[in-house]
Amino acid sequence: MTAASGIGARVLRTEDKRFLTGTGRYVDDLPLARATYAYFLRSPHAHAKIKSIDTSAAAKMSGVVNIFTGKDLVDAKVGGLICGWVVKDKHGQPHKAPAHPVMAVDTVRYVGDTVAMVVANTYDEAKDAAEAIKVDYDVRPANVDLAKAFDKGAPEVHPEAPGNMVYDWEIGVKADVDTAFAKAAHVTKLDLINNRLIPNAMEPRAAAAEYDKGTGHYTLWSTSQNPHVLRLILSAFVLGIPEHKLRVIAPDVGGGFGSKIFCYADETMVCWAASRVGRPIKWTAERSESFQTDCHGRDHVTHAELALDKDGKFLALKVETIANMGAYLSTFSTAVPTYLYATLLAGQYTTPLIYANVKAALTHTAPVDAYRGAGRPEATFVIESIVSKAAAEMKIDAAELRRKNFIPSTAFPYQTPVALQYDSGNYPPIIDEAMKIADYKGFEARRAEAKSRGKLRGIGFSSYIEACGLAPSQVVGSLGAGVGQWEAAQIKFNPTGNVQVMTGAHSHGQSHETTFAQIIHDKLGVPMDQIEIVHGDTATTPFGMGTYGSRSLAVGGSAIIKATEKIIAKGKKIAAHLMEASVADVEFDNGVFKVTGTDKNVPLAQVVFAAYVPHNYPLGEVEPGMDENAFYDPANFVYPAGTQICELEIDPETGTTEIVAFTAIDDFGNIINPMIVEGQVHGGIVQGVGQALFEAAVYDKDTGQLISGSFMDYTMPRADNFPSFKLGYKVTPCPHNPLGVKGCGEAGAIASPAAVMNAVHNALAPVGVKHVEMPATPLNVWQSIQGAQHQAAE
């Protein structure tokens, strides 16, 4: 309707005024009177027994207020950190759940494990004192190499998980898949490593807490993506503070990418210690702490096999994966390589039989959990890599092989063999559009031209699907989730006609303040500047599940729509009274109630005023006030899909890869703000290309030291690594949510690693390179070329 700023309009971001003028309010900006500052002493060893901790010298140092160690938590009977998703293994047994003490008690299990907390008048004093703490470690051998984590004799991370096995899980029927493989005309095999990544949100994690002795209230400010969930975990499982006595506020948060979903040791300690110290406590991670202690992402070792008939029809897919959990099970870690990974292995294809076996391993490394895409990038990388490899082996065009196996548009809703039922989609027009925009036909000419300049040019496809909009509560509950995954909204009009919309979702870069306001503007006709989106505070927003898994619009936006419907329904009753008409004859359009077929009308603002000043008002039938709550539990996941095409050039002399063109055509269902969606796709592609070409969390395999522990060694993608992206959309609206939306936050990162690596392999095929692992750094590519030349010479 209101084209200028309603649904579908490219509205500039409301939140940018404060972000671009430096007036955002982040946790570290909080002015807390009499604040103390915390510093955490971290383990310098990947695996060691703590023989003793001597804090006596440190405690006497200038400015020190208090020092806590793991023993203090044991004495205070503080619970451990939890993993909130119980995965049952292939024998029906729940996963092994080793204890996760908030601070190490007698053993440290990764470099960065929390050993002591120093609270002092200034941060520098806390840090000075931490240096004076004497910890006597008995250093033990570390289990760092994922591929060897289950080997006999590998150092054990926890006695509760013998052999470092958290679970041995499967989906699908192996015997059926094996039968199909026996009949296959062609089998493509692939071994790959999905490289471990470090999230690196722009704002490091931070926490601050205050305890009110008079009321017994705790307030915790945290860089959380889901403050209500954090409060629930801290209350019910870790600290035992009653939920109504704990307020969690996640103010402006500078990026999360999943890494700020989880309940961490440091924020738990800051909250717990606030009442012991009797003064507010502030803590902000240094960048090196972020590298060491933020949950890392990905980290799989996988073997996959695809069976095809002679025409290239997929018959069956078999996948074996070892997934790294790190040293402790983080909040949602167990679900990521199972229900968010193996259930996606059908991709966009009709593969009738799929079997996946996932073994989760403990290692002496930082915990691994959800990171932008969480399981779905790993699944897409397996499928799209093996499909392109099969195409090359069978000498079928990569696009043609995909098209041959796409789920036809007439087949939706489509039940995959791996539990999910895709609600909607139409894949062929997406790849057609992508090929047109990427000028696929002209590629061979461009490759020849590049060759004349000494460059190896390659092109790669990635046709992804993802399941997001987490999630139908009963479905995830049956799979082991410890929480529901609905979302909540409250629309509260003020007497003067402006409106506050409280959401349980949390914006840390997603632009909810703009997108959600556009929905309100579109549905209720309230001007944009009269709408305030409120999020991130458990005291002011309804209980909600927060933001991750591209869920906020599909689930949170749907809750808002439900609340607008309640507002309109109530408003109609009031308007009918004011216009002396029957409710059935009242219609609502663009902010105005009208009596059908007449020129009688009353604007929403007047109805709102009447509701708060109910002098002329149907009090017998309608309550005063204009304030409605709604909860929305989705009927299914949503299934965004798309095709990316990456074109790149490799300098064979140096191994350097340059992306020269990148096309992404997505089906996100209906789009509220195309500008914001483009921003999400841009960022997602960059993050995925980061995985493919640049980023790697590297631990020393013997000592477990994090070698890539700073930006000096961890390669972040930068703007000058990219061309301008060519984006486009095809829309099949989601049939089961009221906005018809699907979710766009993770798609770019899910699809792009395979697009890039398929292009790398395509470029290097002429020089005989068979396989390059991610990241395809210059060194890696050069060594691959050298290896191929060496092999050719033999």
Add this chain to the structure above:
Amino acid sequence: MYDFAYHRPKSVADAIGLLKGKTEARVMSGGMTLIPTLKQRLARPSDVVDLGGVKELAGIKVEGNNVVIGGMTRHADVASSADVKAAIPALAYLAGHIGDPQVRNRGTMGGSVANNDPAADYPGAVVALNATVSTNTRKIAADDFFKGLFETALAEGELITGISFPKAEKAAYMKFPNPASRYAMVGVFVAKTAAGVRVAVTGAGATVFRVKAMEEALSKNFSSAAIKDIKIPADGLNSDIHGSAEYRAHLVGVMARRAVDAANK
């Protein structure tokens, strides 16, 4: 960072005076290495003597056949100097590709050369152009200045006042940046000056080094073809997650050829 006494002298003489007898004092020019080192608590100086207020140390002038650049001259000023661009465009190019704009507007030539980070760019230019390093007490030839990893000929309390670069007939700098830090993983500066042809490599070893075999070949024939078969031994070269010694050795050849081609353009 740990506590230290901070001084901001106005002259070289004052700076030298402040340093006298303070064995744990550190000199700061641009601070682009020292400040992060202090923040990470990797250094604990008693005193920091900031040369930022010593005006006499900054500036660029042409003296006969030489361009003389003051020790406190910022990279950005070298990169944009008309005199440097006219006399030795490769040096202006090098300065314009150090770090990022923030670093170039703070970092100084003297600081970089005195620090002698193995991955710094300037040492390549100093050696290839056969420059002369002037200090408050003496003049040091380029070949005698760089001694090893973060090690130079500078004595305690000795300050670089300026560096004199002979004009080059032909010169070019080719850098292969570390993908993460963008410091030089391999940087090759090739120059043909009145003193002959020099090829200096930075980033690949513990400190800048010359490739004599290439210099000899290029003296006879200043073309990339002349050095295409010269292999650099990997022994003793740096090796890390971004580049093995073999890879760095290979890149020295590639960057040298590209530098010669660029110098011939």
